[in-house]
Amino acid sequence: MKKYIYIIYTGIMLGACDSFLDEKPSKDIDTPGTLDSLQALLDNSSSMNVYPAIPLMLGDEYFSNDAGILSLPPWQQNLYLWKDKPFQIDDLIFDWRDAYNQIQTANIILEALEEINTITPQWNEIKGAALFFRAQAYFNLYNLFLDGHNLEQSGLTPQIPIRRSSKILLKAEYTGKEEIKKLIREDMEESVTLLPEVVLYPFRPSVKAAKAFKARVYLAWEEYANAQKAAGELIQSGLALMDYKKLNPKVSYPFDLFNSEVLWHSRIGGYSFMFSQSAFQVNPELLALYEEEDLRKSLLFIKRPSGYVNFRGSYDGGITLFAGLAADEVYLIYAECLIRAGDLSRAADVLNSLLVTRYAEGFEPLQFDNETAALEVVLKERRKELLFRGLRWQDLRRLNKDDRFKTTLERSYENVSFKLAPNSENYLIPVPPRELSFN
Numbered sequence: 001m002k003k004y005i006y007i008i009y010t011g012i013m014l015g016a017c018d019s020f021l022d023e024k025p026s027k028d029i030d031t032p033g034t035l036d037s038l039q040a041l042l043d044n045s046s047s048m049n050v051y052p053a054i055p056l057m058l059g060d061e062y063f064s065n066d067a068g069i070l071s072l073p074p075w076q077q078n079l080y081l082w083k084d085k086p087f088q089i090d091d092l093i094f095d096w097r098d099a100y101n102q103i104q105t106a107n108i109i110l111e112a113l114e115e116i117n118t119i120t121p122q123w124n125e126i127k128g129a130a131l132f133f134r135a136q137a138y139f140n141l142y143n144l145f146l147d148g149h150n151l152e153q154s155g156l157t158p159q160i161p162i163r164r165s166s167k168i169l170l171k172a173e174y175t176g177k178e179e180i181k182k183l184i185r186e187d188m189e190e191s192v193t194l195l196p197e198v199v200l201y202p203f204r205p206s207v208k209a210a211k212a213f214k215a216r217v218y219l220a221w222e223e224y225a226n227a228q229k230a231a232g233e234l235i236q237s238g239l240a241l242m243d244y245k246k247l248n249p250k251v252s253y254p255f256d257l258f259n260s261e262v263l264w265h266s267r268i269g270g271y272s273f274m275f276s277q278s279a280f281q282v283n284p285e286l287l288a289l290y291e292e293e294d295l296r297k298s299l300l301f302i303k304r305p306s307g308y309v310n311f312r313g314s315y316d317g318g319i320t321l322f323a324g325l326a327a328d329e330v331y332l333i334y335a336e337c338l339i340r341a342g343d344l345s346r347a348a349d350v351l352n353s354l355l356v357t358r359y360a361e362g363f364e365p366l367q368f369d370n371e372t373a374a375l376e377v378v379l380k381e382r383r384k385e386l387l388f389r390g391l392r393w394q395d396l397r398r399l400n401k402d403d404r405f406k407t408t409l410e411r412s413y414e415n416v417s418f419k420l421a422p423n424s425e426n427y428l429i430p431v432p433p434r435e436l437s438f439n
Contacts, residue, residue: 032112033115043201051323052144053270054093056393058080060283062280062283066413075087079429080411087430089434094269107134107165111166113126131187134187135191147177148427149397149400150398150401159175160175188210191205212325219336225341228334231337235334242259242261244358245295252302252312253314255313257316257318259315263327264324267316287301293363311387313388321390328354329386332382336379336382338350347368348368354385
């Protein structure tokens, strides 16, 4: 059963009103009439700043032993083993519901703004944030329920509901990936023009967060020139990178909540397996990527007395997994796009700017003279730096069409091997039947 972790941060939001994370009464949700009430809807971070956990289940960053798998609900077992038809009619899939709740909230806010005639900086910020959150939600749905690049020749034509207004329809309107992509593109591009440079709280999106989101989306869509432009503008504007040499590997969680690299804060929705030492072990193949002088090896992981190795490097500052936008991701996107554009020297400089903060003293700067070799390095660094943020699944989808980087995933349960081939139709998750039953 899904367990959400609701954390009320006290002493962090100095000067903030006490109800910053409180949910609004249902009457206000139904008929919000002021900018402050609309902002309160957006500030409900336990609803709006939640990222799906299913991409984490499907990727190759962790593994469960047999006991851990057996402890999972059947639908989570099915997803973990990449089985066909993972959901039953009575399975309530919160990752789906969360996304459409975020879309519904954004639609309510956008419609309410139309009734408020006076356009002010606060009005612009609220509209920009609503567009940002709606684009985020549709992008998360796109990565799970609409076909990726590796399935272009499959003939599949999946569709998901598109919510154009807050009005609840008796029968949902379904559409395919091109219309969803168009909506995402329009929302995120407009949000950049409306959001402020500085926000009061890290749960609220800023213009930097919106540009970082653009870079993430365009990378996933293989629109590398657009991703490079967004990431380059951000780096030129100035992004902070932590020096990992100054962090303490002896504390339980070495990274602070709301640290200097965070551009926008979000968390992966908490499922019980994520808090189990046996069910959420770090993949040994991933661990083997870290050299001894790589400081991430001691900061990101903890070895238990049982021998289990677990992840502890969340930018959420604790056990809950960070899934927001951060400066390190922007550097890696920029470096990859520069490589793909043929600018190997500049790409090496960008990547070195990040890696010098991740390695012990004496780091030898990288040099690139071959595109494929350079891509191998930067893609390896994506795995090592952005692990457990829910990003690996979208990387697998886009890279599986490239013979140089496509990957066959493999897991086992009760001595039976389960594989996910690069062109498997199981890269496409079916719409939960429970949701279809309401149409």
